[in-house]
Amino acid sequence: MIMTNTLDSSIVAEPNTNGKNVVIDCKIRNLYYGKFRAVRDSHIPVEEGQVTAFIGPSGCGKSTALRCLNRMNDLVRGFRFDGHVHFRGKDIYHRNVDPVAVRRYIGMVFQQPNPFAMSIYNNVAFGLRLNRVKDDIPERVESALRGAALWDEVKDKLKNSGLSLSGGQQQRLCIARAIATEPTVLLMDEPCSALDPIATRRIEELMTELKEKYTIAVVTHNLQQAQRVADKTAFMYVDTSDGGRTGYLVEYEDTGQLFEDPKEEYTKQYIRGEFS
Numbered sequence: 264m265i266m267t268n269t270l271d272s273s274i275v276a277e278p279n280t281n282g283k284n285v286v287i288d289c290k291i292r293n294l295y296y297g298k299f300r301a302v303r304d305s306h307i308p309v310e311e312g313q314v315t316a317f318i319g320p321s322g323c324g325k326s327t328a329l330r331c332l333n334r335m336n337d338l339v340r341g342f343r344f345d346g347h348v349h350f351r352g353k354d355i356y357h358r359n360v361d362p363v364a365v366r367r368y369i370g371m372v373f374q375q376p377n378p379f380a381m382s383i384y385n386n387v388a389f390g391l392r393l394n395r396v397k398d399d400i401p402e403r404v405e406s407a408l409r410g411a412a413l414w415d416e417v418k419d420k421l422k423n424s425g426l427s428l429s430g431g432q433q434q435r436l437c438i439a440r441a442i443a444t445e446p447t448v449l450l451m452d453e454p455c456s457a458l459d460p461i462a463t464r465r466i467e468e469l470m471t472e473l474k475e476k477y478t479i480a481v482v483t484h485n486l487q488q489a490q491r492v493a494d495k496t497a498f499m500y501v502d503t504s505d506g507g508r509t510g511y512l513v514e515y516e517d518t519g520q521l522f523e524d525p526k527e528e529y530t531k532q533y534i535r536g537e538f539s
């Protein structure tokens with residue numbers, strides 16, 4: 264039986280053609296929700312120590328592709344996936360791999376900040392206990408809160424409810440909860456869409472700090488945000504030619520290259536704002 268240790272983050276990542284290490288290699292040939300083909304033909308590598316942004320119009324499959332990276336779609340009824348997701352060369356969809364173990368290495372932060380109705384301290388400690396971490400809990404909680412740039416704001420009120428924090432602080436608490444178990448990769452699904460511009464900038468700065476330690480993949484509607492935070496950008500679009508609405512990868516590039524000199528006509532039109 265393949266257990267957590269086969270996903271051990273000490274396994275060397277696969278080198279890319281550009282010499283960068285690919286931590287997650289995602290290839291979606293076809294992805295279905297029931298009979299609906301949601302995504303096709305999308306090969307998106309996630310490189311070590313980089314921020315990779317997923318952009319594209321609504322419904323093109325950005326969140327679906329992101330959720331494939333840590334098997335979050337497994338929870339959706341009717342989900343079927345033809346392709347592969349390799350984490351450090353290991354197939355995370357192998358029948359013997361435990362999805363809970365996958366999420367230990369590939370954590371996630373969602374669109375809406377979703378702290379639990381418990382204290383700030385326990386919000387972070389919860390993830391540790393869930394992963395059977397028993398040692399150094401207070402130190403780990405502090406380290407995660409520091410890592411999420413929240414410690415100074417909450418250190419004197421750790422017993423207060425996580426729900427008492429502002430939206431931006433709640434999202435940083437969720438980031439602290441996600442990094443407490445020291446994942447290799449952090450997936451962020453529109454992490455700023457519910458936040459005001461100041462809280463958004465704080466999260467963006469935090470992403471730049473976090474990539475020193477974690478590889479990040481982020482879905483964003485905000486093209487300026489992708490340009491500010493991402494090293495690599497994947498642009499997805501929706502194919503309606505066969506009467507369906509199937510998302511696919513149009514272009515994956517260095518962010519600067521994709522925004523300044525895109526190869527594909529659809530990318531050019533999208534970044535010029537010709538469709539949304």
Ligand SMILES: Nc1ncnc2c1ncn2[C@@H]1O[C@H](COP(=O)(O)OP(=O)(O)OP(=O)(O)O)[C@@H](O)[C@H]1O
Nearest residue numbers: 296301320321322323324325326327328339508510
């Ligand atoms: N759980 C689900 N069950 C059925 N269909 C779904 C499910 N989740 C998403 N879809 C469909 O899959 C397609 C891709 O959705 P997805 O949310 O991945 O797109 P997106 O690009 O992230 O969109 P948005 O930018 O609006 O969030 C859409 O047509 C959506 O309706």
